[in-house]
Amino acid sequence: MSLTYSISDLSRELDITTRAIRFYEEQGLLAPQRRGQERIYSARDKVTLKLILRGKRIGFSLAECKELISLYDPAGGNHRQLTSMLEKIAERRGQLQQQLLDIQQMQLELDTAEERCQQALAQGNPGAQPLEVP
The missing domain is CATH 1.10.1660.10 (Multidrug-efflux Transporter Regulator; Chain: A; Domain 2)
Incomplete structure (x- = not known):
């Protein structure tokens, strides 16, 4: 049963x-x-x-999940499915690494903007000059 x-x-x-x-x-x-x-x-x-x-x-996207599921073949040891999964993992890891670099760059830009704002406020005349945007 x-x-x-x-x-x-x-x-x-x-x-x-x-x-x-x-x-x-x-x-x-x-x-x-x-x-x-x-x-x-x-x-x-x-x-x-x-x-x-x-x-x-x-x-993984739903399409990627569907692709991996379609490769399921226990009789063949799931070699194709596992190989494809490893490729997708490497691709996803690369995407995440790029996103991490993008986030770190954005944090640096936020730090710079914050510092400029604080300097302008400390000078006591924040409206005298427009903030520069790099």
Whole structure:
């Protein structure tokens, strides 16, 4: 007997809204069986949801999650899926590194603007000259 879940079971277990689960179904990531109007989710659907949630936490787009899920092949050792995942991790890490550099640059610019404002206020005549914007 295979283990199945209702939408409310998955919602509770994975701490996700039923609306989000239905959205992933609409996007073609899940294909539950139906019993009348009731959705019946398999253990594979639960694993798919876990992968989607993990992917979102590390910044993958839904399209990237879908691509990784489509590469699932336990018979082949999931080599293609794992290789693709490593490539996406490296790409995401590069994006985060660039964002970190951008944030650090912005912090320097904020420090400079703050210092100029403080100097203008300390001179007692803040309206005499416009602030220069580099």
